Amino acid sequence: xxxxxxxxxxxxxxxxxxxxxxxxxxxxxxxxxxxxxxxxxxxxxxxxxxxxxxxxxxxxxxxxxxxxxxxxxxxxxxxxxxxxxxxxxxxxxxxxxxxxxxxxxxxxxxxxxxxxxxxxxxxxxxxxxxxxxxxxxxxxxxxxxxxxxxxxxxxxxxxxxxxxxxxxxxxxxxxxxxxxxxxxxxxxxxxxxxxxxxxxxxxxxxxxxxxxxxxxxxxxxxxxxxxxxxxxxxxxxxxxxxxxxxxxxxxxxxxxxxxxxxxxxxxxxxxxxxxxxxxxxxxxxxxxxxxxxxxxxxxxxxxxxxxxxxxxxxxxxxxxxxxxxxxxxxxxxxxxxxxxxxxxxxxxxxxxxxxx
Amino acid sequence: xxxxxxxxxxxxxxxxxxxxxxxxxxxxxxxxxxxxxxxxxxxxxxxxxxxxxxxxxxxxxxxxxxxxxxxxxxxxxxxxxxxxxxxxxxxxxxxxxxxxxxxxxxxxxxxxxxxxxxxxxxxxxxxxxxxxxxxxxxxxxxxxxxxxxxxxxxxxxxxxxxxxxxxxxxxxxxxxxxxxxxxxxxxxxxxxxxxxxxxxxxxxxxxxxxxxxxxxxxxxxxxxxxxxxxxxxxxxxxxxxxxxxxxxxxxxxxxxxxxxxxxxxxxxxxxxxxxxxxxxxxxxxxxxxxxxxxx
Numbered sequence: 001x002x003x004x005x006x007x008x009x010x011x012x013x014x015x016x017x018x019x020x021x022x023x024x025x026x027x028x029x030x031x032x033x034x035x036x037x038x039x040x041x042x043x044x045x046x047x048x049x050x051x052x053x054x055x056x057x058x059x060x061x062x063x064x065x066x067x068x069x070x071x072x073x074x075x076x077x078x079x080x081x082x083x084x085x086x087x088x089x090x091x092x093x094x095x096x097x098x099x100x101x102x103x104x105x106x107x108x109x110x111x112x113x114x115x116x117x118x119x120x121x122x123x124x125x126x127x128x129x130x131x132x133x134x135x136x137x138x139x140x141x142x143x144x145x146x147x148x149x150x151x152x153x154x155x156x157x158x159x160x161x162x163x164x165x166x167x168x169x170x171x172x173x174x175x176x177x178x179x180x181x182x183x184x185x186x187x188x189x190x191x192x193x194x195x196x197x198x199x200x201x202x203x204x205x206x207x208x209x210x211x212x213x214x215x216x217x218x219x220x221x222x223x224x225x226x227x228x229x230x231x232x233x234x235x236x237x238x239x240x241x242x243x244x245x246x247x248x249x250x251x252x253x254x255x256x257x258x259x260x261x262x263x264x265x266x267x268x269x270x271x272x273x274x275x276x277x278x279x280x281x282x283x284x285x286x287x288x289x290x291x292x293x294x295x296x297x298x299x300x301x302x303x304x305x306x307x308x309x310x311x312x313x314x315x316x317x318x319x320x321x322x323x324x325x326x327x328x329x330x331x332x333x334x335x336x337x338x339x340x341x342x343x344x345x346x347x348x349x350x351x352x353x354x355x356x
Numbered sequence: 357x358x359x360x361x362x363x364x365x366x367x368x369x370x371x372x373x374x375x376x377x378x379x380x381x382x383x384x385x386x387x388x389x390x391x392x393x394x395x396x397x398x399x400x401x402x403x404x405x406x407x408x409x410x411x412x413x414x415x416x417x418x419x420x421x422x423x424x425x426x427x428x429x430x431x432x433x434x435x436x437x438x439x440x441x442x443x444x445x446x447x448x449x450x451x452x453x454x455x456x457x458x459x460x461x462x463x464x465x466x467x468x469x470x471x472x473x474x475x476x477x478x479x480x481x482x483x484x485x486x487x488x489x490x491x492x493x494x495x496x497x498x499x500x501x502x503x504x505x506x507x508x509x510x511x512x513x514x515x516x517x518x519x520x521x522x523x524x525x526x527x528x529x530x531x532x533x534x535x536x537x538x539x540x541x542x543x544x545x546x547x548x549x550x551x552x553x554x555x556x557x558x559x560x561x562x563x564x565x566x567x568x569x570x571x572x573x574x575x576x577x578x579x580x581x582x583x584x585x586x587x588x589x590x591x592x593x594x595x596x597x598x599x600x601x602x603x604x605x606x607x608x609x610x611x612x613x614x615x616x617x618x619x620x621x622x623x624x625x626x627x628x629x630x631x632x633x634x635x636x637x638x639x640x641x642x643x644x645x646x647x648x649x650x651x
Contacts, residue, residue: 073617080415080620098413169517176618214603216520221493221599228497230519340412347619354606354614355436 038063039278042089044265045070047139049298056285062278079104079270087279091268093128093335094178096135105268107133112280115287118307123264127334135266136283137304139296142262142324142332143179144255146222146241148248151232159187159256162233163206168213172225172234175217177343177350179235179261180207182336186258192336200345207353217354226251237263239301242321253321259331264304399633406627414620424627433611440608444590447529448583451537454530455582459541460571474542477535489528489599496524496600520602528600529590537582544578545571580647588636608632 041053045068053064069075072092079086080102091099099105108116116136123140125132145156151170156162162171174180184203185192194200215231216222222234223244234241238253245251267283269276285291289307296303297313302322309317316322324332338346371381409421462473480488495501496518503515518524548571556566594609601607608628615625 071617073620076414076620077617101413102415211603216602224493228493229499230497230517344410347621351611351614351619352432354603355433355611 037061037278038065039275039282040065040067040085040087041279041282042067042069042075042086042270044068044090047090047265047299047301049294052286052291052295055291056282060281060285062281064282086270087273087275088282089268089270090138090265091135093126093135093264093266094337096128096266096268097337099268100129100134104271105134106271106273107131108136108269108280108283113284113287115284115307118287118289118292118305120304120306123304126264127337128264129266135264135268136287138265138267138286139299139301140262140264140304141238141301142255143174143183143235143237143260144241144253146226146234146236146244146251146253148226148229148232149250149252151229155252156233156254157257159183159258161256162235163210163213165213167232169215170230170232171210171213172216172218172222172231172236173210173214174222174235174237175219175354177346178336180353181346181349182261183235186260189258193338193342195342195345200349204349204352207349208356211353211356238321239299242300255321255324255328255331257331259333261335262332263335402626403630404626405622406630408623410621410623414622416623424624425631427624428627428631436606436608436611439605440591443525443529443605443607444587444593446526447533447590448537448587450526450530451534451586452579452583455534455537455541456575456579458534459538459545459578462538462542463545470542474539477538480531481535485532485595488532489596492524492528492531492600493519496527519600520605522601522605525597525601525605528596529593532596533586533590536585537579540581540585541575541578544575544581548574584640591632591636 039062041064043066047068053066057063067086069078072095075089076095076098079089079099089105091105096105110133113136119137123137126135126137129135145159145162147156149155152167161167162173181203182192184206185194185199187206188199188202190199190203216225218225222231222236223240225231226234226236226241227244227248236253241251241253245253267286269279269283273279286295287305289305290311292303292305292308293311296305296308297311297316300316300322303309303312320328373380404418405416406424407420407422408416409419409423411417411419458477462470462477465473493500497503498515498517498519500518502518503512506512507515552570552574553566556570561569592609592612594607594613597605597607597610598613612625612628612632615621615628619625
C-alpha cells in the first residue's frame with residue numbers, strides 16, 4: 001500500500017495523537033519493562049484489522065508494540081539511518097532487494113513460518129525476492145486510473161486517456177518516478193529495464209508533453225481532489241481509490257488495457273531482531289487463513305493468501321477492481337525491479353519532468 | 357603555572373559573574389547547547405554529506421566527490437531558482453503592503469486593545485499548518501466555498517479553478533507569513549515617539565512628508581526584520597507548494613524535499629541545501645553592508 005493521509009485519516013490521526021499523548025507515560029513504562037514476551041511491529045497506517053493484534057496477544061501472551069508509518073520514503077529513511085527496535089515490518093516490494101542489499105532484513109529460517117504454505121503460488125518467489133526467503137506477501141493491489149463517472153462521457157480504458165486534451169487541468173498523476181516512468185515505457189511498449197537513452201528520452205518527452213494537462217502530481221491528495229471534483233481522472237493505487245468510492249459512489253477504478261503493475265507489501269524480519277522468536281510467531285499468525293481474511297476484509301486490499309480466500313466477503317472477492325479477473329490479471333506485472341543505474345536515470349527523468 | 361591558574365580563575369569568574377555589570381554568561385548555556393546540537397552539528401553533517409557520493413541502494417559512504425555541487429549548478433535548475441526567488445519576493449512584497457497598514461493601526465490603537473489585536477493576529481498559529489492548508493483546499497476547491505458563493509450570487513456560471521494555480525500558492529504563502537512582518541513592524545512603530553510627528557507637523561510637514569521623513573526611516577529595522585522573517589522561510593517552503601501549488605509551481609523546497617525522501621539522494625539534497633544557505637548568507641551580508649553604510 002503506497003499511500004499517505006487522506007483528510008479523514010489525518011483527522012483521525014490527530015485525534016489518535018492527542019489520545020497518544022495521554023497514554024504516553026504508561027507506554028514509556030512499558031518500553032522500559034519490555035521483557036522477552038514482546039514484539040515490535042512496524043506497519044502502514046490503517047493496514048490491519050482492529051482485532052488482529054489483541055487476539056494474537058490473547059492467544060500467545062506476546063505483547064505487540066505496534067507502530068505505523070504513512071510514507072514509505074520516511075520509513076526507508078528511518079530504517080536506513082539505523083533506527084533500532086523493530087522486529088517485523090511491512091515492506092513494499094521494490095524496497096525488499098534494497099533492504100536485503102543494505103543488510104536491513106534477515107532471511108526467514110527454513111520452516112520457521114509454517115503458514116507460508118498458504119501463500120498463493122503466483123506470489124511465491126516473486127521477482128523482488130527470487131529465493132522467497134526474505135519476504136512474506138501480506139497484501140497486494142494495483143496501479144490504475146481512478147475517475148469520477150459523472151464527469152466523464154466515456155469510461156477510461158487506456159493510459160492515453162490521461163493524455164486527453166479534453167480533460168486538460170483535470171488530470172492527477174502520481175508523484176513517483178517508478179510508477180510514472182514505468183507506465184510511460186509501458187505505453188511506448190518498451191522493456192522497463194532499458195538503458196537505451198533514445199527510448200528513455202521518448203519516455204521523458206511523453207511525460208513532459210502531458211505536463212500542461214496535469215492539475216497535480218500527488219500521492220495523497222489526489223483522492224480528495226477526485227472527491228471534490230477538482231480532477232476527473234487520477235492515476236492512483238487501487239485501495240486508495242476504492243476507499244474513496246465508499247464515500248462517493250461515483251468514484252470508480254479501472255486497470256488500463258495496455259496493462260499495469262501490481263505491487264505487494266510483505267512481512268520482513270528486521271536484521272538482528274531481539275525478539276526473533278516472537279516476530280516469527282506473529283508473522284505465522286498473520287498468515288493464518290482466517291486472520292489474513294479478517295485483515296483483507298477490513299482494509300479492502302487483496303490478499304495473496306490462498307487459505308484466506310474462502311473467508312473473504314463475497315462482495316469484495318467478486319469485485320474485479322480488487323481481485324482482477326484472469327483476463328485483467330494477464331495484463332498485470334510485478335513492480336519493475338531495476339538496477340541502481342536505471343533507477344537513477346528514472347529519478348533524473350522524473351526530476352526533469354517536474355522541474356522543467 | 358601560576359599564571360595559568362590565575363587566568364583559569366579569571367576565566368571562570370568571568371564565566372560565572374559576567375563582564376562588568378552584564379548578567380552571568382551561564383545564562384547562555386541552554387541556547388548554546390541548543391545551537392550546537394540542533395544547528396551547528398547537523399549543519400556540518402549536511403555540508404559533509406553534500407561532498408559524498410551516492411552509493412548502491414541509495415546508501416552513502418564517506419567517499420568524497422564534488423559531483424553533487426557540479427550537478428546543482430547545472431543551468432537546468434536556473435528557471436527553478438528564479439521561480440522560487442520570485443515567489444519568495446512576491447510573498448514578501450505583498451506581506452509588506454498588507455502588513456504595514458495593519459501594523460500601523462495596531463501600534464496606534466489604545467494600549468488596552470493592542471494585546472487583543474495581536475492575539476487575533478496570532479490566531480492562525482493555534483492550529484497546525486496542515487489543518488489550515490486543508491481548510492484552504494476546502495474553500496478554494498472546484499465545488500468549494502468560494503466557487504459556491506460566487507455561483508449562487510450568479511457572478512460566475514462555471515466554477516473557476518483557484519487551486520493549484522500561482523494564485524492559490526501566493527494566497528497560501530501570504531496567509532501563512534503575514535503575521536511574521538506585522539509583529540516586528542508593530543514593535544518598531546510603537547517606539548516612534550508621538551512628539552516627533554507633532555514637531556514635524558508644527559514645522560509644516562504634510563502627512564506624506566511626515567511618513568517619508570520620519571515613520572518610514574524609523575520603521576526600517578522592523579521592515580527589515582519582517583521581510584527577512586518571510587523571505588528566508590518562503591525560499592525553502594515546500595508544504596504550501598505541495599498542497600496549494602500545481603505542476604507549474606514546483607519550487608526549490610520541493611526539489612530538496614524530494615532528494616531527501618522520494619529519490620533518497622541525500623548527497624544531492626545536501627548539496628542543494630548548502631548552496632541555498634551559502635547564497636542566502638552572502639545576500640544577507642551584502643544587504644547588511646549596504647544598510648550600515650546608509651546609516
